[in-house]
Amino acid sequence: MTSRRRAFLWVLVAVLITLIFGFYSINSGQTTAVLAGTVRAATLLVLGAICGMICERSGIVNIGIEGQFLMAAFSAFTVTSLTGSLALGVFAGIATGLVLGWLLAAMAVGLKVDQIIAGTVINIAAVGLTSFFYDRSRSLGVGKYSPIELGSLADIPLIGRVFFSRPLLTYITICLIVLVHIAMFRSVWGMRTRAIGEHPGAADTVGIRVLRLRYFNATLAGGFAGFGGAYLALEAVGAFSRNMSGGRGFLALAVMIFGRRSPFGAYAAALFFGFATALQNQFQLNSTFDIPTQFVGMLPYVVTIVVVALSGLFGSMRDPAALGQTYEKS
């Protein structure tokens, strides 16, 4: 990152903080409610974005995140409702995600199927299977994950409510973001992952086993989406309904691109999307403007297009060179 861009980022952060505290001093209740809604809406998106990022950094396009969310939400819901244990539900969600991640790898890496088609297969299968097996008389049986206040941290005005009185899975997500960021940019695994996504041939010549790592990464990434699905069913909603992921798996891809395929970037982007949703709700709740809700609802997408287009123009955002290509040892 150039020093100029770094300076720009810091200015942006400073402006944001000033704005937030400005609004907080005017209306603390609403500011807190909007920011809490922002963090909440961002959680699922960032988990999907991390899944997409790990895949894409290793050269695999994963548009099956939506299906991974949905299937994982379904199995998390079903297992919790059968056993009465939220934790088992989360494990079931992660396991489902891992299996689907492996399936994606088996198709895209092993069988060298077109990667877009492989992802689409997962999405379509997820809608069909979950609709077919969904038993509408089944309910969760236990309450969903409820907020845990982190001692005195939760008493800090604004920040305490927004970040430190959250349910368990949100805390885990925030830890995962930091962990994956460090792993991706500071560890041997991360370096190798980026290598096979940029130039698998070169990676192969230095002894990285490209196909094996791609298999591993796609499976691992699926685990993150699976965790996201469990979050959706067991923390965000507390029930399952058909097609409940509602396109967030695709939105996660936009978040990933917007966030420059880094976990911190993705979280910033996810927060931005979450903020747009919370803000448009707030406009309506206050009846501030009489503009169509759909207009505010589309703003984040418009901004994404603009940002992606602009960064393309300046050449600062670029796909991994081997993205979407199958690799064959020559």
Next chain:
Amino acid sequence: MTSTWRRLFALLAVFGLLAAACGSDDSDSASEAEAETVDFKIGLVTDTGKVDDKSFNQSAWEGAQQAAAVIGAEVDYIETEASKDYEANIQLFLDDGANVIVTVGFGMGEATIAAANAHPDVLFIGVDQGQWGGVIPNLAGLIFPEDKSGFLAGALAGMLTESNIVGAVLGTDLVPPVVAFKEGWENGARYTNPSVKTISTYHPGGIDVAFGDPEWGATTSRQVIDQGADIIFGAGGSTGNGALIEVAATEGLYCVGVDTDQWTTVPEAQPCLVTSAMKLIDIGVASLIADAYAGVMEGGNSIGEVGLAPYHDFESTVTAEMRATLDEVLAGLTDGSISTGYPLS
């Protein structure tokens, strides 16, 4: 055929004859046996919600099943995956020779009118489809005064709220019944509690997603709670269900369901569910199908019934005084002395 099988078959035939002979004495089962052979087909096309959405489509489907059971007709449904499939799904039932086709949801209004005009020999029932553009003799639009239903629920909410803030998390304003529920709810709350503050929000998406997004419903519900609302109306398929379940996660808050008695359909919301603002869709659909079977179904608008669901665990929360007020409100709404503030266009 082996001799054992032949003997079994003969035995079966004897039993069958015996059963028939016994049956003929009993007039009830005779009419049933007759009803079973009725050649009458009912088809139901759902909106983009599902037939098990625990609300609106499910209610219509139950009504169709009830009617079919009474008549002894065949009944089947098709779920619409995307709004572009409305025509195709109606056509499937037309090709199948259905006598009555029930289309569920405001969104299917245009497709239903087109189909009714093209097939005058088939009867159509459009749930939530007001027929304002002229009467088509073979198309009955089953509509409900949702504003009255919402008004009753709002009147209760106005009396129950302690924070003096009532919230609503809604499907989309692209669908008039949802708007009617909202306006009725807000005006009802103001009617019993003039100082109440009402905060409401619609889903920002289109018809395709607005009723199937429980995560948005839950997150938004929390945002509304964070601003002091202590009773929340969740109206909009599984989006609204998400809102109800979120309210249930915090103790001491109330929530109000929609369309059907959501006590049974969303058990997760029971800790907060005081009542539901109901549209008696099943009864409306069943009686229209019965009319259709009897050949007396009339085209144009048919107004269904609305009301509040039982209070279940909250029987003691809703005091006798509140009930008396609700009865007054209901009487006022019925005789027109109270206006919901929402015009039935």
